[in-house]
Every structure is written in structure tokens, then in C-alpha cells.
Amino acid sequence: xxxxxxxxxxxxxxxxxxxxxxxxVHNAVRESSMESGIVNVHVAxxxxxxxxxxxxxxxxxxxxxxxxxxxxxxxxxxxHHETWHDYNGAGHLRSFLIKTSQVFPFKNQKLILGTWQxxxxxxxxxxxxxxxxxxxxxxx
Amino acid sequence: xxxxxxxxxxxxxxxxxxxxxxxxVHNAVRESSMESGIVNVHVAxxxxxxxxxxxxxxxxxxxxxxxxxxxxxxxxxxxHHETWHDYNGAGHLRSFLIKTSQVFPFKNQKLILGTWQxxxxxxxxxxxxxxxxxxxxxxx
Amino acid sequence: xxxxxxxxxxxxxxxxxxxxxxxxVHNAVRESSMESGIVNVHVAxxxxxxxxxxxxxxxxxxxxxxxxxxxxxxxxxxxHHETWHDYNGAGHLRSFLIKTSQVFPFKNQKLILGTWQxxxxxxxxxxxxxxxxxxxxxxx
Numbered sequence: 001x002x003x004x005x006x007x008x009x010x011x012x013x014x015x016x017x018x019x020x021x022x023x024x025v026h027n028a029v030r031e032s033s034m035e036s037g038i039v040n041v042h043v044a045x046x047x048x049x050x051x052x053x054x055x056x057x058x059x060x061x062x063x064x065x066x067x068x069x070x071x072x073x074x075x076x077x078x079x080h081h082e083t084w085h086d087y088n089g090a091g092h093l094r095s096f097l098i099k100t101s102q103v104f105p106f107k108n109q110k111l112i113l114g115t116w117q118x119x120x121x122x123x124x125x126x127x128x129x130x131x132x133x134x135x136x137x138x139x140x
Numbered sequence: 141x142x143x144x145x146x147x148x149x150x151x152x153x154x155x156x157x158x159x160x161x162x163x164x165v166h167n168a169v170r171e172s173s174m175e176s177g178i179v180n181v182h183v184a185x186x187x188x189x190x191x192x193x194x195x196x197x198x199x200x201x202x203x204x205x206x207x208x209x210x211x212x213x214x215x216x217x218x219x220h221h222e223t224w225h226d227y228n229g230a231g232h233l234r235s236f237l238i239k240t241s242q243v244f245p246f247k248n249q250k251l252i253l254g255t256w257q258x259x260x261x262x263x264x265x266x267x268x269x270x271x272x273x274x275x276x277x278x279x280x
Numbered sequence: 281x282x283x284x285x286x287x288x289x290x291x292x293x294x295x296x297x298x299x300x301x302x303x304x305v306h307n308a309v310r311e312s313s314m315e316s317g318i319v320n321v322h323v324a325x326x327x328x329x330x331x332x333x334x335x336x337x338x339x340x341x342x343x344x345x346x347x348x349x350x351x352x353x354x355x356x357x358x359x360h361h362e363t364w365h366d367y368n369g370a371g372h373l374r375s376f377l378i379k380t381s382q383v384f385p386f387k388n389q390k391l392i393l394g395t396w397q398x399x400x401x402x403x404x405x406x407x408x409x410x411x412x413x414x415x416x417x418x419x420x
Contacts, residue, residue: 001141001281045394058219079338114185141281198359245416254325
């Protein structure tokens with residue numbers, strides 16, 4: 001039983017860029033010395049988020065954007081803007097709601113995911129960003 | 141310190157069936173060789189979800205359904221439908237928002253939950269499904 | 281590799297009190313015997329929630345409250361109220377949606393968080409509560 005930290009970086013576009021990071025997480029698991037266990041996929045920051053979705057253009061480029069825009073519109077007035085005079089209040093709230101991490105199981109060095117299920121990073125900020133993703137692998 | 145995988149299956153009804161899986165998760169913990177640790181409860185798929193709730197008929201059969209129908213209506217138009225000509229765009233978005241897994245602690249082979257807190261699977265698809273749930277148990 | 285349980289208590293105010301618990305989680309990690317691993321931060325109960333946010337007054341005292349009030353208003357009619365004749369249906373639904381736990385990685389006994397990212401407990405109930413938070417630390 002052991003624990004290993006793997007990291008990778010991605011470059012994002014602003015306003016709800018949805019990036020498929022399944023391969024990078026899979027690599028983190030395969031580069032570890034472990035056969036089975038769990039991996040905590042985590043972004044250190046308050047305007048990014050981690051979840052899963054079927055990675056196809058309809059959901060990725062339209063439906064997720066429309067849903068989040070309905071729930072937490074970018075152009076609303078947020079009190080956060082008065083604190084710092086920046087404009088990413090919606091980004092913070094989206095990250096708060098979806099959350100910055102998720103834990104996935106793996107077996108025989110393979111992530112246990114559905115056929116149509118991919119791990120995604122959601123850029124919630126209104127700026128393009130470089131993001132470092134942490135994969136904390138715990139297992140045998 | 142070790143890791144063990146337990147699975148169980150459930151049969152679901154379409155459109156927001158909410159199923160109490162606390163006993164099955166508890167059994168997974170008790171059938172393991174571990175006294176304390178964490179269990180990652182996970183569905184492999186992109187139209188199911190895991191969370192907790194007080195499992196009583198008001199919340200389970202009405203309030204959760206109404207909330208999700210308000211946030212992500214089944215009969216809305218989703219671009220996902222144009223990709224595959226199926227009609228579960230809302231199911232994918234509900235699974236994306238609530239997420240497909242949650243991690244729970246246990247001690248003395250007992251899940252640490254509130255008195256009124258049950259672990260639930262939420263069927264977000266518009267078809268009845270057979271679902272396999274993974275419990276990855278990590279502990280001592 | 282080992283697992284240790286740490287707990288701490290907080291006192292909350294009703295209706296969306298947002299409390300910064302980063303220091304307490306950090307202490308749980310430092311008081312453990314582990315250098316690196318993951319910590320599952322969890323509330324046993326069905327009307328509390330755990331997430332992260334930049335802990336500044338605009339987001340904490342206004343934007344999060346407004347968002348949750350828009351998505352799940354306290355004064356709506358919930359069927360949960362008919363079951364028990366209490367009035368915390370919104371609290372249960374908020375806890376269901378945001379969830380009662382999140383897992384964080386740590387290294388060199390330090391939580392891996394963004395500069396502006398704090399771990400928060402959200403009181404969703406309509407009563408002031410005393411809450412026990414569990415930190416299940418798993419690592420090396």
C-alpha cells in the first residue's frame with residue numbers, strides 16, 4: 001500500500017472551456033507502481049472544477065455551457081466584484097457548486113469508467129489559464 | 141493497509157428514480173478485511189449519480205425530482221440529442237452536476253453517517269437500467 | 281501507509297452560514313503521522329455541506345447565499361415539510377446538491393490548495409447547530 005503524487009498541466013480558454021483529461025489521469029495511474037486503488041483528481045484553485053461527462057460536442061460545447069449560464073450567468077452582478085474589482089464572481093460560484101475534485105477507482109491499472117464517461121476539467125474563469133492538475137494515487 | 145473492490149447491482153426505474161444503497165455499501169465495508177478507512181462509491185456511467193439524503197418519501201419522491209426538473213428539465217432541447225438522436229441530454233447534465241461518486245469514512249466497520257443520512261443512487265436516464273455500483277474500500 | 285480519524289466541532293448560525301474550516305483540516309493533517317496522502321472531510325448529517333471557495337465577504341456573505349436562494353429557496357413549499365412538520369426541506373436539498381464531503385490531497389503535511397482557495401462548511405439548516413466534522417486521513 002502506498003501513495004504517489006502525479007501532476008500535469010493544461011492550457012485552457014476562458015468562459016467554460018471543457019477539457020477531456022481522461023488520458024492524463026490514466027497515465028498518472030499507469031506511471032504509478034499500483035495495480036488497484038483510488039485516484040483523487042484535484043485542481044488547486046477556486047475557479048476551476050472537475051467532473052465527468054460523455055465527451056461529445058453537443059454536451060461539451062453547448063449543453064454544459066447553457067446549463068451553467070442559466071444557473072450562474074457570467075454577466076450578473078456579484079458582490080465578489082466589489083471586493084477585488086475583477087469580474088470572475090460567476091467563475092468562483094461555478095467552482096464552488098461543481099467542486100474542484102473527484103475520486104475515481106482503478107483496477108489492473110485501468111480507471112473504472114463507463115464507455116461514454118470521460119473525466120473533464122471545466123475552466124470557470126473569464127481568463128485563459130494554465131492549470132496544474134494533481135492526481136494523488138492511493139493503492140496497492 | 142489494503143484496498144479491496146466490492147460491487148453490487150441495482151435495477152432502476154427511469155426519470156429520477158432515487159434508490160437507498162446504504163445497506164449495500166455497509167455490506168461492502170463489513171465484507172472487507174478492514175476496520176477503518178474510506179469507501180469510494182462510484183457508478184461507471186454518465187447518466188447516474190451518487191449523493192446522500194434523508195430517505196423519506198417527501199424528499200425522495202417529490203422534492204428531489206422537482207428540484208432537478210427545475211434546474212435541468214427532461215423536455216428541454218439539448219444539443220446532445222442531435223449528436224446521437226437519443227433523448228437523455230438532461231440525464232447527462234444531471235449526472236455531470238451531481239457527479240458519479242462520493243467518498244465516505246468508516247470506523248469499526250461502520251459507515252460514519254448522520255442518523256437521517258442515507259447514501260443514494262439517482263437514476264438520471266430516461267430508460268430503466270441495470271446499474272453496477274463499485275465500492276473501492278481503502279483502509280486498515 | 282495508515283489511516284487516522286480526527287474530528288473537530290464548529291458552531292453554526294442558521295440559513296447558509298459559511299464557515300472557513302481550512303485551519304482545522306490542516307491541523308488534522310499535521311497531527312497525523314503522515315507526510316503525504318488524502319483527507320476526506322465529511323459531515324455526518326443531511327443538512328450540512330462541504331466545498332471550497334475564496335473566503336472573502338462578497339462571496340461568503342452574499343453571492344453564495346443568493347445563488348443557493350435562487351436555486352433552492354428557503355420559503356418554497358417542500359413535501360418534506362409534510363412528513364415531519366419541520367421546515368428544513370431546502371436545507372436537505374442544498375446538502376444533497378453540494379454534498380456532505382470532499383477529498384483533498386496533502387504533501388509534506390501541507391494541504392494542496394490554491395492561494396485563494398479555502399475549505400468551507402455550509403450550514404444549510406434553518407437552525408443554529410453544533411456540527412462535528414470528520415477528517416479521515418489516509419497516507420504514508
